[in-house]
Amino acid sequence: MARLFPIRHVMGYIFSLVLSLVALGVIYWDLTFSAAMVILIISALIQASLQLVLFMHIGETSSKKTLYLNIAYAVFVGVATIFGTLFAMIWGY
């Protein structure tokens, strides 16, 4: 039974629950907008990397360099899209 629940997976799961609770804290604690956004961004990024590395095994194939590059490029395009849009549409430049 124990070998069905590897410790790495269990710890990763508990850690992701804890991170969700920390993120949830922003609606109960009295924080400034920027402090809350920092908490949300950091906890979301840690959670996403947890999934990628631990559960999706991104690092275990021989093509891992290409995979990291592909995901990094996709994230770059995504971030450029989001902040480019905010830059043009919201922040008033």
Place this chain on the structure above:
Amino acid sequence: MKINDTLPLEYRTEENSNKIFGFWLFLGAEIVLFSTLFAVYFTLWNRTGNGPTGKELFEVGGVIWETFLLLTSSFTCGLGIHAMRLGLKKPMMIFFVVTLLMGLGFLGIEITEFVNYVHEGATLQTSAFLSSLFVLLGTHGLHVTMGILWGAGILIQVGRQGFTDETANKSFIFSLYWHFLDVVWIFIFSFVYLKGLM
């Protein structure tokens, strides 16, 4: 065919390694797809017109359950792949069934939420905020729906054929998809719901 025994079953043929690699490329495109939807939402989220704002609309209880179900289903999906690599068919199938049931639970809560929103007069046409919200959440929900159907199909194949190069490869690719949906949800949870409720 060249077979490399040092790798897990799902990677062993060159074709299967390529399929996994190709799926990662698809996930890259999915990251960009969801980024565009987030960009639209972040642009329009305070254009609420005569409709409700996020703060008035969102209910934290349902969202916590959705998050818990999706995080746990991602965990059981990972355990399913772990069991598959140990060659244990029955535990793998049980973990996958649990994964899909929690996916169904997530969908149930999301659909109930949408119905409640519409009853409160918050429809797709009410405001720019609600249009962008429904499109973002709906795209994610559609992915979960597809994932449940896909996972059920794979379970049937594993049940019939056991672990072969092919079924192991399909199961692993499905697990990549399912974990990815959890990643997208984490961002929706943080930057739509929690930011909206702040």
